[in-house]
Amino acid sequence: MRNNWERGAAFMNEGDTAWVLVSAALVLLMTPGLAFFYGGMTRSKGVLNMMMMSFGAIALVGVLWVL
DSSP states (O other): OOOHHHHGGGGOOHHHHHHHHHHHHHHHHHHHHHHHHHHHTSOGGGHHHHHHHHHHHHHHHHHHHHO
16 A cells, blocks of 8 residues: 555645645735835835845745746
């Protein structure tokens, strides 16, 4: 009897896949709030820079997710 790891892609559970996609979407929705939070902790000259760093980080994570 083979275990689940040996079956590979044939054993993908739809519920687990949906949960990962929903979790990723919630993290993407959380990013603007985190950018505003970090932007509020800096001086007024650095707010845009801090917010762009947050969005740049999520863009990098998005590229790594696809790869």
